[in-house]
Amino acid sequence: MRVLLLLMVLCLFGCRESANPEDAKLLEQPWEVIEEQARGSTVQMMMWQGDPYINAYMNEYVKPALRERYGIELSLSSGQGSQIVNLIMAEQEAGRRTGSLDIGWINGETFYQLRQLDALYGPFTETLPNGRYINWESPFIAMDFQQPVNGMEAPWGNVQLAFIYDSLRAPEPPQSFAELPGYIRRHPGTFTIPNEFTGMTLLKSWMIALSNQPALFEGEFDQKVYAQYSGQLWDTLQALKPYLWKEGKSFPETLSGLHQMFANGEVDFTFSNNDSEVDNKVALGFFPETARAYVPKPGTIRNSHFLGIFKKGTNKAGALLVINFLLSPEAQWKKMDPRVWGDGTVLALDELPADWRARFAQLPGRRYAPDREAIRQRALMEPAPEYMIRLYDDFRTQILVAQ
Amino acid sequence: MKPMLRKLEYRLFSLFFLMGLLLPLGLLVMLSLGRRWIFPELFPQEWTLTHWGSLLRGSSGLRSGLLLSLGISLVVAALATGFGFWAARQVARSRRRGLALWAAYAPYVLSPVIYAVLLQVFFLRLGLSGHVAGVVLGQLLLTFPFAVIFFQSFWGRQTLDYEQAARTLGASGGQIARRVLLPLARPLLVLCFFQCFLISWFEFGLTNLIGLGQVKTLPIRVFQYVQEANVHYAALASLLLIGPPLVLLLLNRRFLRGGLLAVHPPEEQI
């Protein structure tokens, strides 16, 4: 008992580490120094782990490659944006000078909140050797939910929300958001909205479609715009509730849960923030071969997802090295392969060395997903993060709980 | 006529009962060996040993999860049983036994995940969150009170009398412990060890919160596979979780007497 007590006392006073004062200067160091410092260290990364193919990409390609090339041990833990924000917040409240995370997979609303908490380290993208390939020209990459990225996070992939449907069970899917309510009424029980990130992106796209003026959602959060069009959205959904899956009394909590229901034929539609996801799911036999993806009119949200480094993380050099690797032409090329993940690259292909440009060009085409260039015509910009945060909340109170 | 009917009823009941038990186990085994289990097929369209093979190759992280879980649970069980045994003695002989026991019951009945919500800030403060040591301490906070309650029956009148007798015969404290108390308590110590092992082995809510998902014990893995709708690996991880308790059951079913049965009702003590 006494030993234990002593241990606890020791812990209370002994476990405080201090943040590395060198961190600030690190970004000015030559890359070789950073690489040297990172060698043999462990990097903690928190990411959404709801997709077996994304996990396989990380576990079977990224981790071994980092281990072999740099002796870096990448340790992944599971957590979505809001969990990351709350963990960072809890660490701040506990008065920790060091945090347990080095890298987080974030975007938009998470980026916004982490900036508010002053939890991000940077700007760092200029320091990364592979940072020069990043396609900053694209507004879908340089802007994250209307916020300039400014090097405080590194883009990792660029994708667009797509509807996935089973062409056998639903041969004539609604071609626009305007047709969607009528379609749902005619096919009760076959459609639902996942109560998570992808579902909220869907609702945002729907809301913009209702307004018919995407320009309204540009710039900072506008309470009046939100109130008007989210009101319309809730009215529409409320009226549709009896025709949704389980009469709208329940909504899937995870995207993987919805995918599973789609695979089982319980619903005819699922969604993906990754426009080419349908290909890898069909290839691996999870979705039927009759599954197809498309983007309804007037369009869906196109966005990028990012990697951020935490200010209180203990391994900045390791984090930089890992992100640099993830932005390398090789890792981006591998990630873009529809058989692996199918995630759109954030690199400007014409900036790449010729051999890499060729390899990107030779990537197998998509078989079931819509053409990448074609859907760009139907790409909407992400509105400011508050829209997402409000939608999350209001979806719960207006639709989930309201009877 | 009547006894025969009765016999038939017994037979049927046994049959249904056993089927009800085998169904979940069979389902897990089937899923762990299958691929492409698409509605409305009753059985997977492909059978494969790949998932199990990943255990040998160590590629899926399940093997490391298994070893980590084993390590944590053994340490937690040993610490809880050891500390709990002697703490229970203190408690049993205390003038404030009621209060002391109450202190053990309180965390024991509380939902571990709610307990973890209350504790999270302290674990973060101590830098224990996300570390194995933190998870061990957290699980100790669940198993130690259990062990204290568990051993209350042992430190009763009778044990006291034995101890007294040994002392009268001139045995020292150490001798009493080695020669009298430990042999007397051995079956209970073993039982308590396995009970604590199982509490720790099954623990998810607190481990997830305190471990920040970075300490990947088997239950955490099961949950992660469920989250990515990776049914086959989830089933495999589940079977690995069921394995050790199954072995314990076959060894001696008393080990499994769900924690509660071994614990004496609170009002007898307070």
Add this chain to the structure above:
Amino acid sequence: MTTFAHRSWWRNSAWLGYAALTLLPLLAGLGYALLYSLGLVGALAEGFTPAHWTAVLGSTRFWANLGFSLFIAVASMGMALGLALWWTLRYRRLFRRGVMQIALYVPLIFPAIVAGLVCFQLWSNGGLLARLAFQLGWIQAPQEFPGLVHHTWGLGILLTHALLAAPFFTLLFLGIWPQQRLDELMQTAATLGASRRQQVRRIALPVLLREARPTLLLYGLFVAGSYEIPLLIGAQHPQMVSVYTVTKLNRFDLSDRPEAFVIAFCFTVLVLGLLRLGVTSRKAKST
């Protein structure tokens, strides 16, 4: 030859160690939750405010979820109790021999998270039973199957808990039976002219329930606070308290954090209160 001072130091530190592993963390946690929920600590703290308490206590969602947790606990305990009594009274001889003797222990090897997974794979609309119904021609599409997963009344949660608890309670009753000499008691009653029905209702049931009562109470509290099973197969509304608390703690709306602490505090106090009540009321009765 220890001095008195040394002994008392040792004893005090031993008690302190004991408290450090039992009551202290709990009280510290409760204290922090209270301060946090009153706006006195935490990054969002802006000085004392009862706003978070009134927000939680004034929301129907909170009361619905609390009621739901208690409903699941009571209903699943009731169901398990019914099953266990039926099995004990009718088949107790069966459970004393052979395979059946071990069978009752098998559910104990299932951790809650695996039980939740199995329940999902069995009872969801795309699960094994739905497939069976489809193959037998009872349903034409998975939507038609009366799935228990994500069910609004928590039928899946209820059933899973009940089926896990029933064999356990049966074991409990089978242990009480000889210990309380129920066979002899019922025999005696029979010679005094009691019918089979009377023996069960007047002797077996009261004795079994009386002896099992504390264990049932504890088990009920465990179920009310259970996490894994509702996490895997529960609906978003209503939610059981533990799931509700953790989701509140992980929302984008950071102002939900203090509310999560209000809920955790209330639930803890409720559970401890119920424990105390179960103990003291029993004490009062027995004296």
